Amino acid sequence: MFETLQSLNADPILGLMAAFRADCNPAKIDLGVGVYKDSRGRTPVMAAVKEAETRLLETQDSKSYVGPAGDADYDELTARLVLGDALCQQLQERRCTVQVPGGCGGLRVAAEFIMKANPRARIWVSDPTWPNHVPLLGTAGLQIETYPYYDYDNHVIRFEEMLAALQSANANDLLLLHGCCHNPCGADLSADQWQAVRDLALDKGLTVFIDLAYQGLGDGLEEDVYGVRLLAASLPELLVVSSCSKNFGLYRERVGALTVICQSGAQRAAVSSQLASIARGIYSMPPDHGAAIVRIILEDQDLRLSWDRELTEMRDRINGLRATLSSRLAAAGVPDDFSFIRNEKGMFSFLGIGIPQVQRLIGDYSIYLVDSSRINVAGINDSNIDYLVDSLIKVLQQ
Numbered sequence: 001m002f003e004t005l006q007s008l009n010a011d012p013i014l015g016l017m018a019a020f021r022a023d024c025n026p027a028k029i030d031l032g033v034g035v036y037k038d039s040r041g042r043t044p045v046m047a048a049v050k051e052a053e054t055r056l057l058e059t060q061d062s063k064s065y066v067g068p069a070g071d072a073d074y075d076e077l078t079a080r081l082v083l084g085d086a087l088c089q090q091l092q093e094r095r096c097t098v099q100v101p102g103g104c105g106g107l108r109v110a111a112e113f114i115m116k117a118n119p120r121a122r123i124w125v126s127d128p129t130w131p132n133h134v135p136l137l138g139t140a141g142l143q144i145e146t147y148p149y150y151d152y153d154n155h156v157i158r159f160e161e162m163l164a165a166l167q168s169a170n171a172n173d174l175l176l177l178h179g180c181c182h183n184p185c186g187a188d189l190s191a192d193q194w195q196a197v198r199d200l201a202l203d204k205g206l207t208v209f210i211d212l213a214y215q216g217l218g219d220g221l222e223e224d225v226y227g228v229r230l231l232a233a234s235l236p237e238l239l240v241v242s243s244c245s246k247n248f249g250l251y252r253e254r255v256g257a258l259t260v261i262c263q264s265g266a267q268r269a270a271v272s273s274q275l276a277s278i279a280r281g282i283y284s285m286p287p288d289h290g291a292a293i294v295r296i297i298l299e300d301q302d303l304r305l306s307w308d309r310e311l312t313e314m315r316d317r318i319n320g321l322r323a324t325l326s327s328r329l330a331a332a333g334v335p336d337d338f339s340f341i342r343n344e345k346g347m348f349s350f351l352g353i354g355i356p357q358v359q360r361l362i363g364d365y366s367i368y369l370v371d372s373s374r375i376n377v378a379g380i381n382d383s384n385i386d387y388l389v390d391s392l393i394k395v396l397q398q
C-alpha cells in the first residue's frame, strides 16, 4: 500500500533546524526557526517556568484525564491574559476558551470548527503569511484567498490595497489577521488601521480570526493586544488562537488556547460542545504539563512578575538588536536601506534579498534563514553580528 507514497521536501522552516544542526562551521548562525535566543545563542527555560515546574512536580497527585477542553482554570487565565479582566467580564456570557496543543493545534481546531459552522467558508490570509497557515487551514477544507499585505520594496503595509481586495469578500467569509509581530514580515497594523479593519468587518459581515502567537514580544503584553481587544469589544463574533510557545518559551510542550466569542450567550453552549467534540475526534484532549505550568505562573503574583520581567528583557533585547542591525548596516555604507528593521516588531523581518542571495548566505557563510529572506532577529548576538554584517555585505555586492 505504501509504495504509492512520494517523499516530501522538508518543511521550509523546520528543515532549516536540521540543516543548521548538521553544519560543522563554527561561525554558523541560526536566523531560521522562530525561537527566542539569548545573548549567548541559547533558548533558555524561563525562571518562572522552572519554578512552576518544580511546584507542579511536588504537588501534582494525579495524572488522570483532564478532558477535551483542557484545564478550566488555565482556559480562564489565558482568556484574561489576551482579553484583559474588564473585557472578559463584559463578554462573560458570550465567550468560551479551550486549551489546545499549541498555536498549530488551535488553528486546526478552529478550522474544523469553521467548516462545521459554514462548510463553504473562505478564509482570507495576508500575502505573505506564515507558510504553515495554508496546510493547517486548507487541509481542514477551508478555501484560502489572499489579500495584499506587505510592500517588499518600501517595507510598509499595503493597507489601501488590502481594504480594496477585501471588498470582494462575502458575508461570513473569515479574515485571518496576525494579532501582533506579523510572521513573516514584522509589519503590524497601526491603531487606525485596526479600527478601519473593524469597520470593514462590520460592514461586510466578515468573521475575524486572529492568530496571536507573540503577545509580549512586540511592544508589551497589553500593547500587543490592542487590535484583539478592539475587535473583541466591537464585533459580534471573533476567533482568537493564542500560543504560549514564544512568550512562555514552552515550544515543545505544545500550549495554546482557542477563544471564541459568540453572538449570544445562547450560542455558547453549542460552540463549546462543538469544540470539545472536534478535539475528541483529533487528539482527544490536549497535553497537560505545559498548560499546568502556565496556570501556576498566571495565578501566582510573584511568578507572574518574574515571568513578565523576563519577557520584558526578551522583548527589549529583540528591539535593541533591530536597532543595532539597522545602524550597523547603515554605518557599513550598504547602499540598500535597512532602517525598516528597526521599526518592525517581534522576531521577524525580511532582509529583502532574493533566493540566490539567501542560498549564498546559507551555502557559503552558514547563515541560516528562510528562502523568503525572513530572519529571526533574536538569533543575532554580540559574537556573531560582525560576521553577519560582513557576510551580508559580500552577498549584496556579488
Ligand code: LMR
Residues within 6 Å of the ligand: 013, 014, 032, 033, 034, 035, 130, 132, 183
Ligand atoms: C516560525 O515561524 O519559525 C515558528 O512559528 C515555528 C514554526 O513552527 O514554523
